[in-house]
Amino acid sequence: MFETFISYLNQDATIQAMVDIGSMALFFIGLFGLLTHRHILRIFISVSIMEFAIFLFFIGNTFDKTFTAPILGDGHVAFVAMNDPIPHALVLTAIVIGMAVFALGVSFAIEYYKLTGRTDINDMNEMSES
């Protein structure tokens, strides 16, 4: 019983489905957080969760667990049966950019809090629609 369950989990299709459903679930958790929370830092965190769901989806869909890292050496002499390095490079770049934007946003939020004492986005109405 337990062995069959483990072998079922190890099937490629199961792993693929888990990655797809899991990352989409994470994306919608982020979207839900974005729509329901009013605290500015929680909004940043929600958007970050959405971003990370996309990273997971991207890597999960371009990664093959039977392939090795794209590095020559340890007996590997040609670029065969190796994972595509481009998605990893892209995701690393995107993580760095996302973190920079997140940090900038938090620093704006802190400055704003120091000046006005507000963190709720519903109270951010310095500019009134006339």
Next chain:
Amino acid sequence: MSSIYFVALPLLFGFATPLLGKLGKNGIAYVSTLMQVALFILALSLLLSTSWSVEVISIAPPLGISFVLNKASLFFVTLFTFMMMLFSFYYLDLRKSDPYAHEGKFFILLNMLLASSIGLVLSSDIFNIYVFFEIAGLSAYILSAYKKTPKALEAGLKYLVTGMMASVFLLLAITFIYIHLGSLNLAVLSESFNTLPYNIKVLISVFLLIGFGFKVEIFPLNFWVTDVYEGSSSPVNALFSSIVVKAYLFVFFHILYLFMPDSEFGTFLIYLGALSMLVAEIVALKQTNLKRVFAYSSLGQVGFIFAVMASENPSAVTAAFFIILAHSVAKMMIFLSITSIEREHQSVEIETLKELNSPFIKVMMILAMLSLLGIPLFAGFIGKFLALKDFAVNSAYVVVVVIVIASLIESIYYFKIAGNLFYKGEKSKGEKSKGKKREKLTLTLMQKAVFTVLALVLLLVGIAPWLFSGFISEASQVMLDSTTYATTLMGGLK
């Protein structure tokens, strides 16, 4: 190799600014302006040379990171460098009276904004576009929050949150493109995109539209724009309206022309643009704050450009390029005028214009508004006329009607502003206005020169459009010709 300078020089200068501290604040400002003049001269010389046609620079072929400088992107590069150069000249004198933006930091942001806008236009790789999209976004967020007042920070936060949403959807589109096509190069994508199943194509198109929709300020996704314009300082608004939005518009339609020949999607975008224009102009009527009024006017004009570009035929794209040129110049004039008015009166309400005592600025604002309205003999007329003619030829009469109604509404609030500009003071309050003598707003010689150059461009395009129609029609044909683009790009990669 000239195309690399347009991105590398401003970036290099931006990051070298802290090292140039010994030059002092004035030194940094002058070197930055000098570099922008050099870039403009380089772009203009390429634009005017008859033998030059296209240039491809590739870095490391397997990665396929490459820049393509053709006539279409060169038109935008020339426009951006021209606008940034004039802005810097204006800023040289403004800076001295500016309490918050006299530091070297400001020039890092200006040059990063220039480099990333040009990079967006030149990139031929969709991930490179994402990186420049984010750099342009980051420098724009910091520029809009630069004053560090509650209003400015709030504008920065709103801009940043919407920018994050935009980048999430763009990244999602990139993910789907890479998973299904295994490449991010625009040349490869333009050939293989139509082999995708219909559902995936729709999904990618929708994600791209949402991602870029935030940035090109199209109707349902432009709720943040006016708050950002009101909160950030007026000179920065001039840059947002005349450089940043134009760069995003170019990239969006560049990608669209390359791999979405679905005419139904194009029709949908035309109606979306027209609706965006109508809604923006109607809401603009109620506004009393000058910055908000012109932010809504910007939204309206961008919607108009969006609708015209989505028509996807050479005469429409020529018209769109004329509107882009006219709108950039006019909005630069308007927002620089508002900068001087705000500095003098500490207020940007429309009522403030009654107290304005500067015939020069009044004339400049009137000229810019006449051009935005599309009065003959001004630059705005050519683009609007060509665009309406093109819609009429293609029997899209609904769009023509919507645009004409939107223009009529636009004229109402421009006349309201003009009425305040020419306000002489009520006679019953004559004594009161005598007692409180209005101060005269003075501009330095450099600032007057910048306004004069901008006004001359407006008049020159309006009176002698044939001087510009040569390279603009050539640029529009190059922009629509995706097969030549793909072959030159692939040729550059091998």
